[in-house]
Each structure stands twice: as structure tokens, then as C-alpha cells.
Amino acid sequence: MSEPVVAALLVLLVLLAVTAIRASDLLPAVVALGGYGFVMALTWAAIGAVDVAFTEAVVGAGATTVFMLAALLRTSRRRSPAPERLRWVALALVLVVGLAIAFVERALPPFGDPAAPPALHVSPRYLEGAVPETDTPNVVTAVLADYRSYDTLMETVVIFTAGLGCWLLLRRHEPR
Amino acid sequence: MIERDDSVVVTAFVRLLAPTIQLFGLYVLVHGHESPGGGFQAGVILAATYLALALGLGRETLDRRVNERACLALAAGGVALYVLTGVLPMLGGGPFLDYGELPLPVDAVRARYFGILFIETGVGLTVAATIVLIFCRLVDRDRPS
Numbered sequence: 614m615s616e617p618v619v620a621a622l623l624v625l626l627v628l629l630a631v632t633a634i635r636a637s638d639l640l641p642a643v644v645a646l647g648g649y650g651f652v653m654a655l656t657w658a659a660i661g662a663v664d665v666a667f668t669e670a671v672v673g674a675g676a677t678t679v680f681m682l683a684a685l686l687r688t689s690r691r692r693s694p695a696p697e698r699l700r701w702v703a704l705a706l707v708l709v710v711g712l713a714i715a716f717v718e719r720a721l722p723p724f725g726d727p728a729a730p731p732a733l734h735v736s737p738r739y740l741e742g743a744v745p746e747t748d749t750p751n752v753v754t755a756v757l758a759d760y761r762s763y764d765t766l767m768e769t770v771v772i773f774t775a776g777l778g779c780w781l782l783l784r785r786h787e788p789r
Numbered sequence: 790m791i792e793r794d795d796s797v798v799v800t801a802f803v804r805l806l807a808p809t810i811q812l813f814g815l816y817v818l819v820h821g822h823e824s825p826g827g828g829f830q831a832g833v834i835l836a837a838t839y840l841a842l843a844l845g846l847g848r849e850t851l852d853r854r855v856n857e858r859a860c861l862a863l864a865a866g867g868v869a870l871y872v873l874t875g876v877l878p879m880l881g882g883g884p885f886l887d888y889g890e891l892p893l894p895v896d897a898v899r900a901r902y903f904g905i906l907f908i909e910t911g912v913g914l915t916v917a918a919t920i921v922l923i924f925c926r927l928v929d930r931d932r933p934s
Contacts (some may be wrong), residue, residue, distance in 0.1 A: 664826070668830055671837065680924065683924060683928050687928075746898060746901065747905065749902060754821045762908065765908065766871055766908075769867065769868055773865065777864070783926035
């Protein structure tokens with residue numbers, strides 16, 4: 614996809630993030646966050662990461678938004694303002710981390726560079742092996758579910774544990 | 790507490806949409822080998838239909854259709870299916886999670902294809918059940934349980 618489209622999507626991302634942070638009513642903030650997830654999905658799709666885009670669309674734009682709305686139902690729509698001192702600490706932290714990322718970013722290989730180390734070492738092995746070894750044309754599925762199956766198993770366990778934790782923690786406290 | 794929506798447009802649309810989306814979820818699950826998607830995405834899509842039903846038709850509709858303990862069992866069952874797919878190859882002397890050694894009447898490459906399908910199904914079950922479970926707990930406040 615063309616670079617202007619990606620640039621426009623990234624600008625939209627920043628705008629939505631600022632909207633979500635600035636909104637004093639939390640309901641519009643949650644909606645902006647859902648929009649953020651959706652634009653993020655579009656950005657992933659635009660740079661060719663369709664499987665990630667799919668996940669971001671269903672989780673970031675879909676499920677998370679509904680979870681947040683449900684959480685708002687249980688709590689309050691009003692935002693409690695952060696203490697003044699804490700806001701300056703947060704701003705300083707964000708600036709330091711942001712600058713560090715901007716500094717380190719220059720050391721990364723250019724996006725889509727075929728001569729980048731990851732593109733030379735393991736990626737060709739997966740790309741060449743996926744169809745003859747696993748009969749799976751979608752290499753992402755082959756990597757996630759076969760070559761890196763241990764990771765996916767543990768991720769599934771993490772999801773199950775998270776669900777179990779929520780189920781136990783959000784139980785109604787019955788009077789004994 | 791989530792009430793049933795008053796608008797007939799919303800309720801009718803949710804009723805129409807839910808099975809359609811569920812069908813798409815199943816497609817995403819079984820077609821993950823060839824196209825974007827797979828167990829995780831399919832699980833979220835399937836769970837989303839129950840979220841939509843609850844938002845449109847009210848919390849009672851969700852209660853009638855979803856049993857939380859069954860959800861918990863399904864979530865655990867998904868992990869169990871994954872582990873079972875990993876352990877079965879070991880019976881034939883293979884390593885853990887080497888689907889090529891699965892005891893299936895197909896060659897090793899095709900067995901890997903089916904191994905991926907099995908574990909994706911496990912992931913989908915766990916994800917779908919977990920999301921529905923968390924949502925049930927989140928919206929559950931004044932329901933006598």
C-alpha cells in the first residue's frame with residue numbers, strides 16, 4: 614500500500630489517541646479507543662500484516678470496546694482527574710521513553726528490507742518449508758501453529774488463566 | 790444490567806446477524822490454512838456474537854443461552870485438546886507437538902495439516918469461551934446467582 618495512506622492512518626491514530634486521553638466523559642473515550650483499534654487494524658492491513666490486522670480488528674476494535682463499555686456500566690462514566698504532580702511525572706516519563714524509541718529506531722533496518730538479518734536467517738526457512746512440510750499456504754498459520762507451537766500453547770494457557778482469574782475475581786460476594 | 794433494546798430494528802438485526810457471523814467464524818477457523826485468520830480470530834468472532842446478543846436482546850437472553858460453568862469447561866477443553874494433540878505424537882515415539890507423527894491414516898505432511906487444524910480448534914474454543922465468560926462476569930451485578 615502507498616505510503617501516503619499509511620501516513621494518513623498514523624495521523625488519524627494519534628488524533629484518536631489524544632481524543633481518548635482528553636475526553637472528560639469516559640464513554641466517548643472508549644468509543645475513540647475502539648476507533649483507534651480499527652484504524653490500527655487498517656494500518657496493519659496497509660503494511661501487509663493481514664493476520665495481525667484481523668486480530669486487531671476483532672480484539673482491539675471489537676471485544677476490548679465491549680469489555681470497556683461493560684466496565685463503565687459497573688463503575689462510572691466520570692474521569693477522576695489525576696493529581697497535578699503525577700501528570701508532570703507521566704509527561705516526563707512519556708518524553709524520555711518516546712525519545713529513547715526515536716533514537717533506537719534509527720538502528721533498525723528499513724521496513725521490508727530483504728537484506729535485514731531476520732529476513733535472511735529464519736524467515737526463508739519458514740517461507741520455503743510451509744507448503745512442502747505442513748501443506749499450509751498461509752505461512753503465518755504454519756509458523757504460529759506448527760513451527761512455534763510451544764508459544765501458541767502457552768498463549769492459550771495464558772488466555773485460559775486470564776479467563777479463570779476474571780471468573781474468580783469478579784464473582785459476586787455472597788453473604789455467608 | 791443490560792436491558793433488551795426497545796427498537797425492533799436492533800433486536801431483529803441482532804437475531805439475523807448473530808448466526809451469520811457465527812458461520813463466518815467457523816469459516817475463519819477451518820480456512821485459516823489458506824487465508825488470514827485461524828483459531829484465535831475465529832474464537833473472538835464466535836464470542837462476539839454472544840456479546841452482540843447480550844447487547845441487543847438483554848442480559849436474560851445471554852443467561853438463557855450461556856452456562857458459565859459450561860464455558861469454563863469449554864475453555865479448559867480447548868487447552869486440553871491442544872495438549873492432547875501435542876501428546877498423541879509421543880505415543881508413536883515422536884517429540885511433543887510434532888504433528889507429523891499423529892496417528893492418522895494420512896502421510897506426515899497431511900497429518901501436520903490436520904494437527905494445525907486440531908490445535909486451532911482448541912485455541913478457538915478457549916478464546917471464545919474465555920471472552921464470553923469474562924463478559925458474563927463483567928455485566929453480572931444484580932443478578933441472583
